[in-house]
Amino acid sequence: MVASNDEEGILKDAEQFVSEYYSYEATQNPMLIAKYHENYMKYTEENLEDLITKNPALEVLMTRAQGLLQIRLLQWADVIGHIAMVDHQLTKYTKSMADITSDTLVDYAQWLVSYDHTTIPGLLDELHKLVVPLFTSQGVLQLAYQFSEEDSDVCDLQMSPHQLIYDMYNTIALTEIKGYAMMQFSWMLLRIYGRGNFTQEASLTRQRYSERTGQTASAARAALAMAKRDLYRCDPPVHTSGVTYAEVTRLLQGYVENEVDLNGDGTCKENCAFYTLTENHGCYKEQFCSKQDKCNGRIIDCQYVDSDMWVCPASYSSQRRYEWIEYENGRTLGRVGSCRLGTTKVDSWWRWTLTHCSYCFCLCEDDASVAERFFSLREALADIKNNKVVTGIRLVKHGKVFHIQIYQGKLVERGFVESSEEVVAQAFDPTQPGIIEGVDYHTLSYEKRAIDLDELDSPAGHVLTGARFRMIGAHLHFEIRSTPFNYTTGKLSPDRSQWISNDNTEGSYTPRSRLELHKPDIPTRAHTSLRIDSQHDQYIEFTHSDFDADAAQSTVPFVDIQPVVPSKALNTKGATLISGAGLYHRGARGSGGFIGAKLITYDYSRHVKAEPPPSEFVDEAETTEFVPIVN
Known part of the structure; x- marks a missing residue:
């Protein structure tokens, strides 16, 4: 069975296991019961405690929280830890059913x-009392908003506030399902061993x-919709x-030249301001x-200083050209x-004609041959024929x-994306034969530098599968490719x-x-973030950079080439589903700033829903002939 990564998928798989627990075949053989439980544990192999202690984003939340909210978060983590301990012990018993007495298993x-x-x-009730308040505007949602306002948190953790809340919800959903499965498994054991x-x-x-789970899902959906x-x-x-x-180089650079x-x-005979557009005509007397x-x-745009x-x-x-001019x-x-x-x-100098x-x-x-101001117009595409989607993005030179x-990963069932891989952009030289300006690349110029x-x-129902630059008039324009998919099967529809x-x-x-x-200096000189x-x-x-600050020697903004890859995409267990992307400017007054790429993580709120497990149980007559093994 392929593990799902969302609550809906977890629930459906849990339903299957619960149905198997109550099947006639299972109740005839305690060893099969152990097998079913072992398989379920393989599916939910994540350690509940690890989901909290090894999640840096949740650690940040707990650090940021104050007062009652902090107490609730600590209690929440404590309850999940206790449920994990019970689950761990039950797993040990079911794996050793052949070696322990039935009384030990029944007593537990x-x-x-x-x-x-x-x-x-008791633990599940306590968890529920904590959960719904956590997803309100005074709870984790408020912290997630603060989380998004503090750029360093989003950037360092590479996790959107929406992802943070969804991961928290998944932890809760997984805990609920584990608790539910343990209780149903225990009722079945007591039943087949004749205790009622x-x-x-x-x-x-x-x-x-x-x-x-219905109440938790409703609270989580509301929080996710606002994150x-x-x-x-x-x-x-x-x-x-x-x-x-x-850096883009030598697009518009400060230059000293005699008239x-x-x-x-x-x-x-003219003054400097006369020369708004000209070129070099020689080198007078070396x-x-x-x-x-x-x-x-x-x-x-010449000027006299x-x-x-x-x-x-x-x-x-x-x-x-120059470090500085005085x-x-x-x-x-x-x-x-x-x-x-x-x-x-x-x-x-003065000429004998008294002209200065x-x-x-x-x-x-x-000249473009000595400048670095080209942008590729080629498409960056995920391999959608092999069901791959974009999992990260960056600008590179x-x-x-x-x-x-881009980065890409294979999309499988229920929004799960297999580990991410880099798709290296194909380099080319604009001067190569067959490389065409306006088709393969754009050259920034004074008139076309926007x-x-x-x-x-x-x-809705689409994911990110590509990006490209395109020229619209004098503007370099960013676009994304979107592809519909089936959330349950994970199958893309490339033709659409x-x-x-x-x-x-x-x-x-x-x-x-x-x-x-405004008077932009080199962005790496900024004293604040x-x-x-x-x-x-x-x-x-x-x-160009500011005249006074940098002698107009640099082209700004600089281009941020750091990869933007959600934290899960760096984990071998899977990548984060992405639905959008864009370009932004990061800067401040007096700084040229940076242009960078950004991602928009997939909106999971529409998939957060709790469906009840099956209510049909095996008739009592089906198990009356079974006699449990007595050690």
Whole structure:
């Protein structure tokens, strides 16, 4: 039997086992009874205590809780621990039925079903008293909201608040089913060993179980419906280029050039502001222009700062041109300090015609051959023909090209996804023959440097099976592929897959809003953790870093390349079901921030329902001829 990972699936399997317990075949052979119980225990092999003690998210909840809620959570964990102990002992007995006396087994069964605060009926009642208040707005739901507000918790644990509540509910549902199965198993043992009929007791056990699980499911559904399902990454403890982030380079970069080289006539009759769009036309008398890499693309939006300056050049391996610039008037661009390569004095000059040849500070949109500003337009798809779905996502940079990269896992019964694997994005060089701009990739430029920020979710009954970038006008646009599936069987319907997007443009009735960056510095310099500051249906433009803070040497935002993979997807027992994905910006005033990918975990609330176990029991006449083995 394949183990299910949700309460509905657990319940259906439990029903099968309970039916087998009451079957004629089972009651004729105590060894078969032990076999059925052993099989059931294989199915529910998770240690109940481990579900709490080894769940870091629940540990965070218990740490965050205060007052009465904290007491309830501790009591809840304690009750589950006691039920696990009873279950463990019963399992030991049923595995050793051939070696123990019937009196030992019968005595334990009698104790197990007696009503006491240490036995299963008392423990289940105590659990139920704690459960419903835990799922209210003053309980775990409130904590889950706080959990989502504290980015570090969501990011470090890689678990959405919705997942957290669902895992908690699963722990409760599994505990209820284990308790129910133990009680029914005990009634059966007492019955076959001639201690009574116990049909009424078994029926009452079933009735009470149905009442408890129904109320628990209703409370959990309400909490799940209100819990956030977003999952994303936050700032790592240490920013590392190529590991946690990557940069677009030389899109719009600060560039010092004398106006004599900004026009084809070699004149100085205009001022810097005149040159809003031009290019390099030479290197007049091998002055400062000969000591730096010239701009091989377009030169944009020049301005005059001061006549003379000291320039600290960047290292030859850097994508920067300058570390910092200090003007004679005292203004500084970038962080002035030591200069490893030594500063260069740069002075404007006068011509005999009394025209001033000024050094301008411009923006260089360098030639694409020396820039890294390409985004792949190729689709990142899960292998839906082999019933695989997306279990994680990240943005990566291969060479000069940014790609969407996914993780995938095989979807099986009842929303269970087998362990996750990385689907490495296929790298390519934009200069290769056969690679076509607009088809295989997009090149960021001054006019086309916007990227849309959206949160996209699948319709009910669909899961995430792919993602891609697509151009809509001048915007780089994010889309997801959604595929319907049968929750019970886990079977995908590949032919009914669809691409989902938010095709909103500036020309729409309610156009997208632009997320503005205010004097953006390099995001890795931020002194505080950057939080998500974007919303669905916005866009942001890649631009240069601030003049004063960084001499406009970097392109911001940076791109967060940390993988976004829900915590279960890193566990060999399975991955988390995902229904949506999106792009967001994480930043603050004075920081360029990061663009990152996010996931939306599947909404399990519609599958949380309690169905009563079977009420038909074997007629008494079917077991009258059975004589139990007496040791």
